[in-house]
Each structure stands twice: as C-alpha cells, then as structure tokens.
Amino acid sequence: MRLNVNIVICLFLCAEVTGIQSLQQIPWLPCMLVDELVKFNDEGHAETQYQHRNAGLQFGHPGDSALNPNAITFLVTGSKVDMRKYIEGAVVEHQLQCEIRRYSTEGIQVRWPGLGAQDHDIWFTSTLRHTDGLFVITSFLRHTPATPTPGQADYRNWAAIADIEMLTTSTAMLVFTRTPSVWVGLMKQPSLHCQFDVDHKAVDLTVEWRLQQRGERTRLFSHSRRSGQREGGGVELKGIGRGDASLTLPLTKQSSEGTYVCLVSVPPLFGSHEIALHIMEPPRVSLNVDSVISLVETEKQKVVCEAEGYYPLDVEMEWFREPSGGGGGLLPEKLDTVLYSSHRHHQDGTYSLSAFFLLHASMHDSSSKYFCRVSHSSLRMPIRKSFTLIVTEVDSWNLLWLFFGCGFILVMVATLCVMLPRLSSARTANKRKPY
Numbered sequence: 001m002r003l004n005v006n007i008v009i010c011l012f013l014c015a016e017v018t019g020i021q022s023l024q025q026i027p028w029l030p031c032m033l034v035d036e037l038v039k040f041n042d043e044g045h046a047e048t049q050y051q052h053r054n055a056g057l058q059f060g061h062p063g064d065s066a067l068n069p070n071a072i073t074f075l076v077t078g079s080k081v082d083m084r085k086y087i088e089g090a091v092v093e094h095q096l097q098c099e100i101r102r103y104s105t106e107g108i109q110v111r112w113p114g115l116g117a118q119d120h121d122i123w124f125t126s127t128l129r130h131t132d133g134l135f136v137i138t139s140f141l142r143h144t145p146a147t148p149t150p151g152q153a154d155y156r157n158w159a160a161i162a163d164i165e166m167l168t169t170s171t172a173m174l175v176f177t178r179t180p181s182v183w184v185g186l187m188k189q190p191s192l193h194c195q196f197d198v199d200h201k202a203v204d205l206t207v208e209w210r211l212q213q214r215g216e217r218t219r220l221f222s223h224s225r226r227s228g229q230r231e232g233g234g235v236e237l238k239g240i241g242r243g244d245a246s247l248t249l250p251l252t253k254q255s256s257e258g259t260y261v262c263l264v265s266v267p268p269l270f271g272s273h274e275i276a277l278h279i280m281e282p283p284r285v286s287l288n289v290d291s292v293i294s295l296v297e298t299e300k301q302k303v304v305c306e307a308e309g310y311y312p313l314d315v316e317m318e319w320f321r322e323p324s325g326g327g328g329g330l331l332p333e334k335l336d337t338v339l340y341s342s343h344r345h346h347q348d349g350t351y352s353l354s355a356f357f358l359l360h361a362s363m364h365d366s367s368s369k370y371f372c373r374v375s376h377s378s379l380r381m382p383i384r385k386s387f388t389l390i391v392t393e394v395d396s397w398n399l400l401w402l403f404f405g406c407g408f409i410l411v412m413v414a415t416l417c418v419m420l421p422r423l424s425s426a427r428t429a430n431k432r433k434p435y
Contacts, residue, residue, distance in 0.1 A: 028059070029096070030056050031099065032099055034099055035051040035102070036048055054071040055072040056071050059084065060077065062075070070164065072165055072167075074126070075168045075169065076169055077170050079171045081172065083137055087137070088134065095132060098127070099126070100125070100141075101124065101127075102122075102158055103124055103125045105268035105269075113203075114172055114199045117142065120145065123269070124140075124141040124143065125141070133181055134178065135178045136180050137176035140171065141171060142169060142172045143169045172199050172269065173266060175271035176194075181278070182276070184252055185281050186349065190248075191246050192209075192247045192249065192275050193246045194245045194275075195246070205226070206224050207263070210261045212260075212274075219232065220247065221233065234247045247262070254279055256279060257278060258277060259277075279312070280311065280312075281310055281378060282378040283307040283315060283378075285305065287385050291387050292388045293387055296393075297361055298361060303357060305372035305374070306354050307353050314376065315374065315376045317355040320370070321365070322369040322370075335357055338356070359389070366390060371384050
C-alpha cells in the first residue's frame, strides 16, 4: 500500500516539473465523486442531498491494481477518446479540479454504438476544470456492471458504490471548451470554442448552439448529421467533421451579452457547455487642460476629467492632489469638492461621465500635481491623467495700475451717470424751441 501511494506522489511531482507532456501520460488524477442521496418527503417530493466522496481517475488496462486503494477508482481503459490530451497548462494538484457524477439517460433505451457496449451499461460524467478558467472538459464514462441493475439507472435506482471500489470504464465521448468565459469589446467578432470527440463514427450526431438571455432561449445554430438539416450559421460544417463545433459570432453589440450553450448529442448521451459572454469596453480618459497650467494667484479655473465610451456602467472617478516634491512620502490627498455629471448613454450602448472641480490658484499649491484616477471593470490598472499647477504672484506695480485703473473707470462711470441725464434734458428742450 505504501509503495502505491509513493508512486502516486512521485507521478504528481513529475507532472508539476515536466509540464504538459507528463500530464498526458500520468496514470492517476484525484477526483471527487458527487453522489446523490434522494429521499421523498411526506408530500411525495424528492429531496436531494449531495455526498462528496474521495475518488480518482486511473488510466490503464483491465485488471490493473488500484494506485490509491483508499479511494473509489474509476479505471479508464483504452479508447480512441483520451481526455488527457486536451489538458493544457495545468498543474494537477493546484490548477485542476476533477468532479465525477452519475449520469442518467433520462429513459432513453439506446445501446451505445461503441465497441463492447451492453444494454445494461451505466454512465458517469467526469468534469475537469482549470481553476484559472482555461478550459472545461466533460467526459462520459461507460461502465458495464457484472450484475445488471434492474430497472432504469437514475436517481431513484442508483447502484451502490463502496468506498474503495474499482469500476472499469471507457471514455465514450467528451465535450470541452477553452473559452468558459469570454470578455470582448464592442464591434468585435469573437469565436466561442467548443470541441467534441466520440469513440466511433457517430451517424446520429446533433450539434446545437443556444443563447440564454433573461430567461429566454434562442436557437442560433442546429445541424443533424443523420438528416443533413441545418439551421442558422456561425459554425463550419467541415469543422464539425473534425470534431470542432466552435461558433463565430457577428460583430458584438451590447445585446450580444448572455450565456451561449454548445450542445453535442449522440443518443443516449447529451453533452453541453455554457459559455458566458461579457461585453467590456474600456473608457477613454482625457482632461480639458494641458499637462502644465500656469495661473496667477487667486485666479480660478474649472478642471474637467472626462471618461468616455465605457461599458458596463461600473466606473469610478476620483481627483487627487499630490504636493510638490511628493509631499514627503505622504499619500496624495483626495479632493472632496469634486462634482459629477450624470451618466450619458450613447447609441452604441456605451456611457460617459465627467468629474470636475473649481481650481483656486494659491501659492501654497504651486508645483503640486493633480491627477484624475479612473477605475473600471475592463481595466487591470486604473487610468491616471495628471497636470502640474504653476502659480505666480501678482506683481505690485500691476496691482497699483490695477487699483488706479479701476478708480479711473469708476470716476468715468460716475461722471457719465451724472452727465447723461443733463444732456438728454438739453436735447429735449432744443427740440421744443420754434424756428
């Protein structure tokens, strides 16, 4: 027993060091069997509890001994379909999640066309997920029990599995995607990846794409190999012949967001993957001032930071002031006098927002740097736009001339106010004199 455990640990370490090639050759993957325990309450409704049990996928040949005798072993024997060759860029212990579930054919009584299949076969699904979202692989494992289970194998009639049991299986079909989630900008043409593999030339093959939005489902594409019927577009028929059912979307717009479902069926198996498409458009940020502005002390100027063309709506805009010389290591001061416009919605579905404040020129703030920081879900790092303020003192001679100039203007205005009524009266009297 200890020797087998040491072998497993050694294989894990080799996979982590040598990379993808070792992953394709590794004979063991740790998994979790999610078992269903269904009970019926007093009202006759089914209540399901899920039991998580230690399990693993072991790749080898019929009759092999279990590498981990302390777990349920699903021995995956030779097949044209090998899930390991689709694993890319994953470290088994840290980046790969494996989950096994029982699979019900929902009453479809069809013998699998593959070699060695029997009428009483039972099915499991094995789902491998990369923790960073690089791929999701769902494989269908066919097991022929030594003793057929009476009736249809579903949640009402699951066969019991012991804690250290070994089940010999073969991979009949798999469906996988390298794009479980997609973030794309507007007016792009993304491709949603969906690929499948079957252990025989599947005549009764159907491929579909559906879009789910706000509880509504729309069929985008459908192709039946048996009937030759095709609806919709975006998927190449030649690609389907190679096991590639990827969908190319038209130019994206705001309404393109949603959950796209790739369905591949070879009765009695129905495999699918959901791909979430998110529209992300980063903001374009600009200021209404140059990188350096010069003001005279006590002068005022409105400074505006503009964020345009972003989607979705969750944008954050802030203004900061950083004293000259970096402020001696102090953090920049957030301005609390900033005002915001309302969100402006454009025809293409994007938004714009302005953040502005009134700058009062003071000698104390000369050489300070002001910056606008814009954060958005489409940005890894916030965008910063800044300017430096230069403040000059008011010249004393200019002040003196300004004082006398203002005084002269006031005297002239007062004189005009006195003289204009008199001139108007004299002009009126002249008009009344007879010639």
